[in-house]
Amino acid sequence: MRITKLLLAVFATYAVLASAQQEDALQPGVSGLPVEEVDKLYASEKHVVFQTEVSRLMNLIINSLYKTREIFLRELISNASDALDKIRFMSLTDSNALASNGHFNISIVADKPSKTLVITDSGVGMTAEQLRANLGTIAKSGTSEFLSHLESEKNKGEQMNLIGQFGVGFYSAFLVADKVTVASKSNDDPDQHVWISEAVDDFVIAKDPRGNTLGRGTQITLHLKDDALEYLEEENLKALTKKYSEFINFPIYLWSTNFKWVENKSDAAEISEEANVKDDTEAAEKEPKREKVEVKEWELLNTQNPIWTRDPKEVTENEYMDFYKTLDKEPEAKPIIWSHFKGEGDVDFKAIIYVPERAPRNYYHQLQDIPHRIKLFVRRVFITDELGADFIPRWLSFISAVVDADDLPLNVSRETLQKHKLLNLISKRIVKKALDLFAHMAKTDEEKYAKFIREFSMSLKLGAIESSQYRKKITQLLRYPSSLEKEGSRVSLDAYVSRMKSGQNSIFYSTGTSVEEIEQSPFLERLLARGYEVLYMTEPIDEMLIQALPGYNGKAFANIAKGDLKFGDEDESEGETLKKLNEQYQPLTDWLKNTLDEHVEKVAVSKRLTTSPMAIVASAFGWTGHTERLMQAQAANPGAKDDFMFQMMMKQKKNLEINPDHPVIQTLLSRIEDGEIDEETKEVVTVLYETTAIRSGYTLKDVNNFTKRVESIVRKRLDVDLNKQADYKVEMAKDKTPEEIKEDEEKASSFADDASEEDDLDDTRAAHDEL
Structure with a gap:
């Protein structure tokens, strides 16, 4: 068995090489059996009726089974590849198997004058009896019979990786052809025979009047329907071959101009x-x-080597880079990292995962509809790139990958999968491998990983929100700037936890639109003064992420702008001190509560502040200033502002915290205690609250009155009369002159004529489309 595998590997290595010797073996511009000969044979030879119900089944195959007509070329090339695999396998034990033709190739010739497309292979070929059995019977393919024969000789057929086991792929030819001619020559038959059918209810088998032109192999001639002549165009044939059969293990040649x-x-x-x-x-x-x-001349179409079939140790970095450009269809595209691996178990497959250097254009704006860049092959034959979010979750849709399964069960048309369980197994392996790849990059190359995080941190965070299965692994991969490391996003949660202070049970974080904005926040003051590290979360998705995370390694997340802040190392003396301060400042807190009753729910002495006089804190379940701004941006959508929850949260009163060490707060307390409060003090306190709201991240609901109050304070400070207004003179604009009116009327008339002509043109186009 080891020898057989070794020989197969040797064959696979050189089979795809396009040598001059291979091209010399091809006949220049080889055509199929002439149309007049086909008609003559079809009219003179004895017709053989298809097996019972074959006509009905064929009608189903032609009209219902396949989604697109272009599939026919993939099916016929796949069958040719199977035939070549068979003769190659036979040659391992039979030295005479290749005597009639020592080459392995597939050729395609488009003959426009005769409206025929000819596909020829130098494979195993078929005898007259095999033509009758294999092409006259639905679901009885030569591949299936060949595999059964090998199994009876205690050989394992899966080593050969043959695709067509249903025997109906050949009939896809009738999607584009109204008549099909198959010429075939087998080593087991001295004569070359032809099989001819119009896909009605019978077929003809006869000796080929041309004699043995093939040496060995099969030639399929499609007499194309008038509405399928596009498949005679060289560019179409090249595109379809590259799309579906680029990685077939044998050279595919096109007779091209x-x-x-x-x-x-x-x-x-x-x-x-x-x-x-x-x-x-x-x-x-x-x-x-x-x-x-x-x-x-002959043009080799499948020049790209399927590198995923090779040992990763034998593939160079340049080969991986070049293959990525082919996969991504972008000549300048570069991957930041990749993983080449083999999956074994319930389903065997080979895969290469690529992580792009940059996110695709408009990636995050179109995440719901972004096309997934996963190409699925079965034994090097392209199956689909439309697996979608059912295969790879949308948060991982930025990766590119090629997956080649050895024995993934397909339906007869190869377009839909029969058993989703195996596909799910492959999906899980791909996701796990991708996460392992990210983790490896984070551990071995911090600079490269920082670039990756800058591009795809939002995707990972979305994954942590949507996928409870992978949440822990993804959370370990997240990186943030912090009060200790502001440059870039390099702080992991593990690193943060390792630097936590004695008794600290919370992971402190602050949200904002940028690091610069967060650094101006009053909420940081005491935390930084006491040496605590704070994570800076600057992406909108962070708010939702924290709600989805129960914590990390037993540590809860604490937004420093919300609720009652606890450091974790407080003792009884601190509690007593805070209690005494609240009692001392109660006259001021009560007065502030009454004065600012429209805005605040509660006023208390703060544990957060050192240099700022006051700060506005959200309740434990309320919205911070950053969250409120995000929700207001969302409310730009029609109807969002009428949402009950939105209105309730926007009207929710805030908590005001005052700094007992600040001179402004101490002065206000003295005035309250001395009974020196007047309207001017109330106005100053209102302005102080509004500026504090801005610093705390909130937007003002009444900007007009805020600016008036600021102006009033400025006037008083400069001793300017509060009622004095600006003295200005303005000249009224002149009416249009008669000449200007006439010019505007002429322009309006010309514009209307152009619009009318455009409407007429649109009507003409619409009528043409209907026709």
Whole structure:
């Protein structure tokens, strides 16, 4: 068995190489059986009726089974690949198997004059009886029979990785052809035979009047329908082959038209003769003119090597980079990291995962509808790239990957999967491998990982919110700036926890639109003064993330702008001190509560402040200033402002905390105690509250009155009369002149005529579309 695997590996290594010897083995512009010969045979030979119900089944296959017509080329190339695999496998034990043709290739020729498309392979071929059995019977393919034969000889057929086990892929040819001719030559039959059918209810089998033109192999000629002539265009054939069969293990050639510059022979001869006769040095130095000529030649279509089938140790970094450009279809695209691995167990598959250097354009704006960049192959034949969020969650949709399964069960059309359980197993392995790849990058290359986090931290956070299964792993991957490391996003939760202070049970964090904004927050003051580290969360999704996380390693998250802040190392003396301060400042807190009753629910002495006079704190379940601004931005959508919850939270009163060490607060307490409160003091306190609201991250509901109050204080400070207004003079604008009115009317008339012409053009287009 080991020898067999070794030989197969050797074959796989060189099979796809496009050598000159391979091209020489192909017949230039080889065509199928001429149309007149086909018609003559079909009319003269005995027709064989398909097995019972085959016509009805064929009708189903042609009209219902396949989603798109272009699938026919993939199916026929896959069948050709199977035939080549068979003869290659036979040659391991039979030295004469390749005597008739030692090459492995597939060729495609489009013949526009005869409206035929010819696909030829140098595979195992079929005898007349095999043509009858395999093409005259639905779901009885040569591949299935071949596998059964191998199993009976105690050989394991899965080593051969043959695809077509349903026997219906061939009939996809009738999606585009109204008549199909199959010429085939097997080593087991001295003659070459043809099979002809119009997909009605019968077929013809006869000796090929051309004789043995193939040596060995099969040639399928499609007589295309008039509405399928697009498949004779070289560009279409190239595109379809690259899409579905780019990684087939054998070279695929297309007889194509190219243009080359060549020397004009008559001009070259004339210059040479002139030089010889006259011995003219100037004539000898003349260069003959070049002309562009049309050249017909074989073009190799599948030049890309399926590197995922190779041992990762044998693939170079440049090969991985080049393959990514092919996969991503962007010549300048670069991956930041990749993983090449093999999955074994209930389902065997090979895969390469790529993480792009940058997020796709508009990635986060179109996350719901972003196309997933996962290509699924079954034994190197492309199946689909439309697996969607059922396969890879949307938070991981930025990765590119190629997945090639050995035995993934497909339905007969290869377009939908029969058993989702195996697909789910592959999906879990891909997600786990991607997370392991991120973790490896974080551990081995901090600079590279910092770039990755800058691009995709929002995706990881979305994953932590949506996926409870992977939440713990994803949370370990998150990085934030902090009060200790402000540059970049390099602080992990593990690093934060390792630096926590004695008795600290909370992970302190603050939210805002930027690090600079958070650093201006009054909530940081005492925490930083006491040496606590605070995480800076600057992405809108952070608010939702914290709600989804129960905590981390037994530590709860604490927003320093919400609720009752606890450091964790408080003792009884601190509690007594705070109690005495609340009693001492109660006259001021009561007065502030009455004065600012429209805005505040409670006023208390603060444990957060050192240098600011006061701060506005959200309740434990309320909205911080940052959250409120986010929700107001969301409320820009129609109807959002009428939402009951939104209105309730916006009207919710806040908690006001005062700093007993600040001179402004101490002065206010003295005035309250001395009974020196007047309207001017109330006005100053109101302005102080409003500026505090701005510093605390909240937006003012009444900006107009705020500016009036500030102006009033400025006037009093500068001794300016409060009632004096600005003295200004303004000239009224002149009416339009008659000339201007006439010019505007002419422009309006011209604009209306243009619009009318555009409407007429739209009507014409609509009528054309209906036709």
